[in-house]
Amino acid sequence: MPAIRPASKRKPPPDGFEDIEEDLLIFSNKMKDAQNTPTDNIPKHQAQWPIFQIAHQRSRYVYELYYEKEAISKKLYDWLLKNGYADPMLIAKWKKQGYEKLCCLRCIQTKETNFNSTCVCRVPRAQLKEDQDVQCVSCGCRGCASTD
Amino acid sequence: MVKSTYQPPPSALPPLPPGWTEHKAPTGHTYYYNAETKESTYKRPGVAPVAPIAAPAAAPIDPAMSSYVQHQMVPQINLSDPAVANAFMAQYGQQQLQQQGHRGGFGGGARGGFQARPRPQPVDKPRSKVAIPGCEPWILVYTKYGRRFAYNPVKNASYWRIPEKLMPAILELDTARIREKAEGKKPEQGGEDKQETRDAEKTGKPAGESEPEEAAHDYDSSEYEEVEVTDDEGAADDDQDQDGGMRKRQRTEEPSADDGPAEFTEADIAAQLAAMNAEYNDTEMGEGGAEWEEGDEGLPLSDEDARELFKDLLNDFRINPYSSWDKLLEEGKVFDDARYSILPTTKARKEVWEEWSRAKIQELKERRAKEEKKDPRIPYLAFLQEKATPKLYWPEFRRKYKREEPMKSTKLSDKDREKWYREHINRLKLPQATLKSDLKKLLESVPLSALNNQTMVSNLPAQVLADIRYISLDPKVRDPFVEAYIQGLGPPPEAGETAEQEDEAAKKAREERRKRERALEERERVVAEEKRRQEKKMQYERAKLREEEREIERAMHVGKKGLQSQLVGDKA
Numbered sequence: 001m002p003a004i005r006p007a008s009k010r011k012p013p014p015d016g017f018e019d020i021e022e023d024l025l026i027f028s029n030k031m032k033d034a035q036n037t038p039t040d041n042i043p044k045h046q047a048q049w050p051i052f053q054i055a056h057q058r059s060r061y062v063y064e065l066y067y068e069k070e071a072i073s074k075k076l077y078d079w080l081l082k083n084g085y086a087d088p089m090l091i092a093k094w095k096k097q098g099y100e101k102l103c104c105l106r107c108i109q110t111k112e113t114n115f116n117s118t119c120v121c122r123v124p125r126a127q128l129k130e131d132q133d134v135q136c137v138s139c140g141c142r143g144c145a146s147t148d
Numbered sequence: 149m150v151k152s153t154y155q156p157p158p159s160a161l162p163p164l165p166p167g168w169t170e171h172k173a174p175t176g177h178t179y180y181y182n183a184e185t186k187e188s189t190y191k192r193p194g195v196a197p198v199a200p201i202a203a204p205a206a207a208p209i210d211p212a213m214s215s216y217v218q219h220q221m222v223p224q225i226n227l228s229d230p231a232v233a234n235a236f237m238a239q240y241g242q243q244q245l246q247q248q249g250h251r252g253g254f255g256g257g258a259r260g261g262f263q264a265r266p267r268p269q270p271v272d273k274p275r276s277k278v279a280i281p282g283c284e285p286w287i288l289v290y291t292k293y294g295r296r297f298a299y300n301p302v303k304n305a306s307y308w309r310i311p312e313k314l315m316p317a318i319l320e321l322d323t324a325r326i327r328e329k330a331e332g333k334k335p336e337q338g339g340e341d342k343q344e345t346r347d348a349e350k351t352g353k354p355a356g357e358s359e360p361e362e363a364a365h366d367y368d369s370s371e372y373e374e375v376e377v378t379d380d381e382g383a384a385d386d387d388q389d390q391d392g393g394m395r396k397r398q399r400t401e402e403p404s405a406d407d408g409p410a411e412f413t414e415a416d417i418a419a420q421l422a423a424m425n426a427e428y429n430d431t432e433m434g435e436g437g438a439e440w441e442e443g444d445e446g447l448p449l450s451d452e453d454a455r456e457l458f459k460d461l462l463n464d465f466r467i468n469p470y471s472s473w474d475k476l477l478e479e480g481k482v483f484d485d486a487r488y489s490i491l492p493t494t495k496a497r498k499e500v501w502e503e504w505s506r507a508k509i510q511e512l513k514e515r516r517a518k519e520e521k522k523d524p525r526i527p528y529l530a531f532l533q534e535k536a537t538p539k540l541y542w543p544e545f546r547r548k549y550k551r552e553e554p555m556k557s558t559k560l561s562d563k564d565r566e567k568w569y570r571e572h573i574n575r576l577k578l579p580q581a582t583l584k585s586d587l588k589k590l591l592e593s594v595p596l597s598a599l600n601n602q603t604m605v606s607n608l609p610a611q612v613l614a615d616i617r618y619i620s621l622d623p624k625v626r627d628p629f630v631e632a633y634i635q636g637l638g639p640p641p642e643a644g645e646t647a648e649q650e651d652e653a654a655k656k657a658r659e660e661r662r663k664r665e666r667a668l669e670e671r672e673r674v675v676a677e678e679k680r681r682q683e684k685k686m687q688y689e690r691a692k693l694r695e696e697e698r699e700i701e702r703a704m705h706v707g708k709k710g711l712q713s714q715l716v717g718d719k720a
Contacts, residue, residue, distance in 0.1 A: 009562060019512075023475065
């Protein structure tokens, strides 16, 4: 494993990072908190929900900054992806039609399910029963179909 | 105004009278039950009804204060105008709905189960009625919240939207009332009432504070008082009332003052109003809450204005345009502003926010591009001058000031920082005369266009500020020295100034153009040379050809001597 360089020896991040630094710091603090909360008295499948949710929010934040608001440069965007501020695989899915709101990659991983189907959160709300309140097992999503 | 659902914590409330017990309904509301009388109520029964005069004074100390603050959210909206009141109620209801349904911003559409819970219903009461002249059975009823509707006691029908045929009469009524108000008299009402209004106006108090007792008796809970306070504030904006046809609520509680039909009682109107309220809410729910009845008047705010106001709100709260919408909602700073509820739905708000943030980011980008790049060395060197001492080695110095901004900035590498620190410390040990001469040399190296007798000492060019020689001298010695030097300089050269003013882009374009021209010239030169060479070659070839032709001709030419001459030539 390569040595981790101290912050003072690292190359500075690209321009424009100062603008979003604060928000990213908030996200990383939230993530740390979520990682450090004890999971003793919550169901096992729910233990990782907050992690997934925060990762989603952070990726979405970066995605919107680059693709929708066009607020950050390509250079900075690449740097953010490289440094793990966003999930490039998830963002790659968001660019595809029908996956614009995808909550996590596990929810479209059909090979992991018994009937080779996607997660229930991918089902459009119109096709669900009336007042059926779903929350998916993998990340606690309540529905991420593009039509919702 | 909507009745607040806020319930002050039970510990802070006065104790219940004997016989009453407190319970929680399945919906989460608390209610009170009296086992003896088998009576249950949502309102907290007090020991004795508080005197209405004492209540306003007690209100600020009351724990229900936060409820009051909730009502204060809308100070700018004048609820005495029926259209505004309608709009406000529609929005306020939705806002609550959306706040309930908000799901921490994760993923797409919220699928909250909030629809199961009944949302708090606004409670409105008829306040006064006026017969519409010309259309006899019809009367115009004003409600507590300043809305109004037309009621026909004969047919027992009522409409929020004023029927077409009543329109001219009501307009006439309105203009008459506005004129009366302008003149400062209200002939329609009883003499006693008139007196009261005058008094209220003279003391500058909102008229609602001297509410007739009758109304106050209907409610003995604190909520009534709070609602009243807000209502009055809306009505107190007299100048707003005057223009735009905004109406002040009429305070004609005595039925005798009105010439409505005798069988038309307060209870009657209340029933009507309740039925209409239910209907109103039903339609609102059915249409997804996006539309609502406007009453008889148009919106006081256009869509464009509402959007602009929301943008102003974002500006005023210094919202970071780079932050996400979820963060804005989570912080919740903007909810308390009246401008927040001007846009009817969260979706619309988000849209405006998106537009705003995009524009703002663009603006920031442009501004940054315009302002010159600041040398990161300048703050660091200034910091060195302030803090560096020969007593500290570099590692010590770095450890001591690692929290300082110039030491943390990522624009400079640690190596450079160390180098400059060591250099600076070494220079501090040099004699003053050397330092002075060094500084002079530095100043002399700056061209006259950058440094001249118009330059301020506080605004020296970056070239000087970013040099280690500038900080070596103590500021007390240095500043007068620099000032004296500057005074000895000539005025700024004209040409230099214009050159400085030239746009960077223009310069770049010119450079580019020069480059292109040069390239073109080069190319032309090459082409011309090629051409020349080719021409030369062609001429040469042509000459050669001619020569050969001549030779052949010569060879073909057979003289009288025949072959002999050839042979002679060969021999020769």
